[in-house]
Amino acid sequence: MLKLYNAGVSVCSVKVRLGLAEKGLDWTDVLLALQKGDQHAPEYLKLNPNGVVPTLVHDGMVVMESSVILEYIDTLGDQARLMPQDTSAEVTTRIWLLRCLSIHAAINTMTFATANRDKILANQTAEQIAASIAKMPNPAAAAKRRNLLDHGIDSDHVAGDFFTLKRMFDDMEEALSQTRYLTGDDYGLADVAVLAYVDRLDRLGMAGLWETWTPAVGAWLKAGQKRPSYERALDQYITAEETADTRAAGAQHWPAVKKRWDAFLDASKS
Numbered sequence: 001m002l003k004l005y006n007a008g009v010s011v012c013s014v015k016v017r018l019g020l021a022e023k024g025l026d027w028t029d030v031l032l033a034l035q036k037g038d039q040h041a042p043e044y045l046k047l048n049p050n051g052v053v054p055t056l057v058h059d060g061m062v063v064m065e066s067s068v069i070l071e072y073i074d075t076l077g078d079q080a081r082l083m084p085q086d087t088s089a090e091v092t093t094r095i096w097l098l099r100c101l102s103i104h105a106a107i108n109t110m111t112f113a114t115a116n117r118d119k120i121l122a123n124q125t126a127e128q129i130a131a132s133i134a135k136m137p138n139p140a141a142a143a144k145r146r147n148l149l150d151h152g153i154d155s156d157h158v159a160g161d162f163f164t165l166k167r168m169f170d171d172m173e174e175a176l177s178q179t180r181y182l183t184g185d186d187y188g189l190a191d192v193a194v195l196a197y198v199d200r201l202d203r204l205g206m207a208g209l210w211e212t213w214t215p216a217v218g219a220w221l222k223a224g225q226k227r228p229s230y231e232r233a234l235d236q237y238i239t240a241e242e243t244a245d246t247r248a249a250g251a252q253h254w255p256a257v258k259k260r261w262d263a264f265l266d267a268s269k270s
Helices: 011-022 042-047 066-073 087-112 115-123 126-134 139-154 156-176 189-203 216-225 228-235 240-269
Strands: 002-006 028-031 055-058 061-064
Touching: 002 011, 011 066, 011 087, 011 189, 011 228, 042 055, 055 066, 061 066, 066 087, 066 189, 087 115, 087 139, 087 156, 087 189, 115 139, 115 240, 126 139, 139 156, 139 240, 156 189, 156 216, 156 240, 189 216, 189 228, 189 240
Parallel strands: 002 028
Antiparallel strands: 002 055, 055 061
16 A cells, blocks of 8 residues: 655645656555644654655555655556656656755745745744744754745845756756657656646746746646646645635745846856
């Protein structure tokens, strides 16, 4: 039995659910309320000491880290592997999976500098915010969260993560100018992994990050959103109202994000 500890809007949870759906695998959800701190509960930390989601448990074996989980579930079931069989494409896929670590950090920055920041500041007292951050097991992650909540889109983390996003979009545009998907003409593991992150930016109302600069990214995203796996992995967990609220919140920040993004792109040309 596959048991997935995850959260509805968590980007890494979405990433794994997309993989499970693409493989046609059945799984049992254990949904955690991240805002309530379920991921820091002692019983969950015994499974995942990092205090993050998702965590997969398969016949008693615990698998952590979303990219590792993707590779693991790709070995299961009767459907064709999502990992390309061509050696060059396989290497490229593994590079994308490794890059997901920095991409995730960038998406985390954009989320907590905008929509999540608004929600947290509106619904929690300063004492509650401090207590929540104090429960985060990684001091670096806790310091980053504090900085993003204090400074929002003006945080120094934003400029650094713009570098990661620009590289991601540039490399995607180059790949998609040659093949239908990131590693070839077949939808593969790299597409599953990266889709969740770009979709999050789209849900934050930040499609302007790629619409003019790297338009092939937008066409690729729309194709992924039309796949049956998308409905199974996202639409069954995230309501239309939640999506609308997130998009509206992100839209309020878009002018400031665009100003910094445009300045970053201009500087990168020099």
